[in-house]
Amino acid sequence: MDSNQFYFLAQGNKEKEMPETAKTIESIRQLGESSPPTEAKNDIHILPIIGQIEGHMVLPPKNKTTKYEHIIPQLVAIEENPNIKGLLIILNTVGGDIEAGLAISEMISSMNTPTVSLVLGGGHSIGVPIAVATDYSFIASTASMTIHPIRLTGLVIGVPQTYDYLDKMQDRIIKFVSTHSRISEEKFRELMFRTGELVRDVGTVLIGKEAVELGLVDEVGGLNAALAKLRSLVRSREEVKQ
Template identity: 70%
Template sequence: MPDPNIHLYQPSLHQNETPPDGNNPSGANTPPPVENIQQLGTASTPSPGESNIYCLNIIGQIEGHIVLPPQNKTTKYEHVIPQLVAAEQNAKIEGVLIILNTVGGDVEAGLAIAEMIASMSKPTVTLVLGGGHSIGVPIAVASQMSLIAETATMTIHPIRLTGLVIGVPQTFEYLDKMQERVVRFVTSHSRVSEHKFKELMFTTGELTRDIGTTVIGHDAVRYGLIDEVGGVGAALRHLNRLIDERKLNNKTAPGNGATMQPPVQQPPYEGGQV
């Protein structure tokens, strides 16, 4: 028999219920939006008529398969991925705004979040505030449109391993393959070339305890990493524009009542040199 004192709670964009706990069994004293912000750092799904845009915050350190110390401010990828899936499935949400202020973190968790954002069918816009460092760079470029605040920074450096490292060639081959995954993703989702990105990654003399480069606002745009310098107003304007374009494309797509012009008939080929 299940224990009646144990309550299971699955965070979801579709839920507006507060998970009961030992101190507040009914959950009646904590409003659902406040509870979500306290637990996940995100607000609830907007009610109809409020907003058609979902805002996702990725802040602090991106936590992967290992739980980080409690004093670290983290974003857990097992929280972010279900939110992205729910936003994709929720018909009331027409676009996603990703607010990014992260120092980096787990490489595979960061790439998983970036791949999820890049594979969404709904319009997405990323805004880098404060910083989008390390594995935050692939997340920043994963959206259809990326913006960066004028004073925000992005640190580009090679990936690192923590803990026990076996000094054999296979370890370094694994690191090289993992790094190539990051390079390929960034260069395929932005305007920066592979040569330039690796040049920024392996620069020496700029960072005191590492190799790499720190780029600021306009430099990130000049290198082709980010599309535009701007703030939340510009990000929302671009996102609303992408939403309108998607609606227009859906209306004019075949099968939605739109008419298509017949193909132009080419005259028959009558010989001769081509």
């Protein structure tokens, strides 16, 4: 059997549906052409960013992860697809790889397609720049965002260079967040290093409206508010085009 001859069968499909799928593949084989790009059924797409943001390392399977190698091309596809008018980003993340998180944030912030983010359970650590990267951001009233310094685990050689390096990495996050939200660089840094709020750690937890009051997120709201805002952004974008 040629291992390259595969046809796809979505999970849950019944065995008897196989020949139909096989036919499609047969036509792909004969015409040398795959089916045209999926037509967007809904003009608003969602991008859930859930669990750990996975970067250069494949994490053990017990982690729920959002993989940047999938998200980044999908963002390109969404930007390029004329049928997709708006993108809703739903965040419930505990953080993850800095480079991957910043890459996703930069992609989102440089998109022409209107984007709205909604922080649901939590948008912690590297989830913060992703939440503020969109055109408009929402946070559920019970959702939280943890802002804390970057930590190193394991053996850390305590030389000034180590500190400088971490400081530089932190600066990247602070700069991104302060340029894409109403919070100032100084205020965000202060939140990051505040003592007495987190158990055995420095940093701050912001819940719902606290994030809005500090200017990190634009508004407290849920799904209906986020979708209504996205629809209005799409409308005003289309008016500009006309």
